[in-house]
Amino acid sequence: MPSQLDILTFHRIMPRGEKYFIPPMAMDVRTFTRLIERLVAADRVVDLQEGVKLLRSGELMGRKVAITFDDGYLDNFVWARDVLLRVGAPATFFVPLTPIDNQDVYWWDHLYDMVSRDDQSFFKWALSRNNPQALNKALENAALSRSRSHGERCRVLVQAANRLGEQDRKSFLGALVDEFGPCRAERLLMNWDELRQMQTEGFSIGSHSVSHIPLTDLEPQAARYEITASADLLKDRLGCRPAGFCYPRGAFRESHAEMVKDCGYDFAVTTCFGGNDGACDPFVLKRRNMSDYQGVRAWFPVAMHLFELSGRLDGLLAARRSA
Structure with missing residues (x-):
């Protein structure tokens, strides 16, 4: 063998x-x-x-x-x-x-915490920003897919964010913390x-x-x-x-x-x-x-x-x- x-x-x-x-x-x-x-x-x-x-x-x-x-x-x-x-x-x-x-929780876990905690506030804020086109499209799709679970909607956002450059991703996630504060999930x-x-x-x-x-x-x-x-x-x-x-x-x-x-x-x-x-x-x-x-x-x-x-x-x- x-x-x-x-x-x-x-x-x-x-x-x-x-x-x-x-x-x-x-x-x-x-x-x-x-x-x-x-x-x-x-x-x-x-x-x-x-x-x-x-x-x-x-x-x-x-x-x-x-x-x-x-x-x-x-x-x-x-x-x-x-x-x-x-x-x-x-x-x-x-x-x-x-x-x-x-x-520090990973950014994808922070996104999930935010979407599952208050998805309406999150999408309202996120869609009001000047985001890269690919991220905006994913946000729009996830915001409209209310019949899907929080996890499914958030995974669409994670896939889009993964395709961004580090600076664009860091800018979006930094703004998320500024707007809503740190992740409130239990220690991960x-x-x-x-x-x-x-x-x-x-x-x-x-x-x-x-x-x-x-x-x-x-x-x-x-x-x-x-x-x-x-x-x-x-x-x-x-x-x-x-x-x-x-x-x-x-x-x-x-x-x-x-x-x-x-x-x-x-x-x-x-x-x-x-x-x-x-x-x-x-x-x-x-x-x-x-x-x-x-x-x-x-x-x-x-x-x-x-x-x-x-x-x-x-x-x-x-x-x-x-x-």
């Missing part, structure tokens, strides 16, 4: 009965539990840093998986951590510095005490930059700062430099991979779909996003995830997820 390392990407692990308004970022804790149990029972789970090392040296045997989490959500500590500790599964948590330091992110606890329990903490701004939205000097300063700041917070870097939103150029390498990281992960063999570049590692299925596949999610991890659908999925 050819050697391959499949790196799994999780974001949020949701308690039973709760949904996240961005489905590709969430998995029900019951599905997560059964999936991890099955992978551990099959002896497929390896630590990411060790797996990359073995893959590059030609010593990785068979097809293994490494578990990663992006963004530092509190539910990683509350729900995922317990499962991982119980079954003895290693995992790497990629966290950005400033959101953890300030407990882990803090440093919780991350230090997980580190003592054997989990790895990696860098997800300083600010979580996509590197492709930044000038080269600013991008280099995000890469290098995050390593130094994580060492200050946790006592050791991170081995791995995770590109915010998966956005990177070849020059960014070179910066990561120059900074002394051992590897970097992307959001490019697929597995990694011995010939892979350790600074542009592919991953597989893990989330709840919708539709018929939701009836047997663990079996479907395991089938996808067999690689038999890679040709179809690679084309679909790169579109």
